[in-house]
Amino acid sequence: MDEKCEACYTDQINWVKVKDKLWEKIIWKDQKSGTYIRLTRTDPGFKGLDTLKHDCDEFVYVLQGSQTNINNGKVWHQGTFSFFPAGTEHGPFTTEEGINCIEFRYYPNK
Numbered sequence: 001m002d003e004k005c006e007a008c009y010t011d012q013i014n015w016v017k018v019k020d021k022l023w024e025k026i027i028w029k030d031q032k033s034g035t036y037i038r039l040t041r042t043d044p045g046f047k048g049l050d051t052l053k054h055d056c057d058e059f060v061y062v063l064q065g066s067q068t069n070i071n072n073g074k075v076w077h078q079g080t081f082s083f084f085p086a087g088t089e090h091g092p093f094t095t096e097e098g099i100n101c102i103e104f105r106y107y108p109n110k
Contacts, residue, residue: 010039021046034107042067042099048092057106058084065099 008027015023021043029036035056048070059082066077070092076082076099084090086108 015041035105037102037104039063040099040101040103042093042095042101044096044098046098047094050092051089052091053087053089054084054105055086055107057086057108058082059104059106060084061102063100063102065095065097067093067095067099070094 010025010027013025013027015025018024018040023041023043025039027037027039042065046067051071060076062076062078062080064078066075068075069090076093082090
């Protein structure tokens with residue numbers, strides 16, 4: 001992925017399976033820091049089992065669908081924005097209808 005691209009045609013990027021019912025398209029990545037932007041697609045019926053925690057800051061915006069945080073019952077739906085500083089625990093999540101998001105993962109110390 002060219003760090004200086006003017007336009008990224010996401011319909012020309014294949015979905016890559018991350019795990020059962022979870023897919024991603026990396027649409028931009030900085031090779032030096034590891035910072036990247038991706039589209040995620042979670043299929044209907046997904047149920048996460050693990051609490052998530054990353055070594056990067058994570059910004060998530062819901063484009064379509066919804067999911068529920070299993071631990072606290074909060075529902076993320078279209079238009080929801082979330083920020084998780086590095087090391088913040090969140091999830092696990094479940095979705096009945098499926099969900100599409102754009103995620104920014106920022107590695108500030110690299």
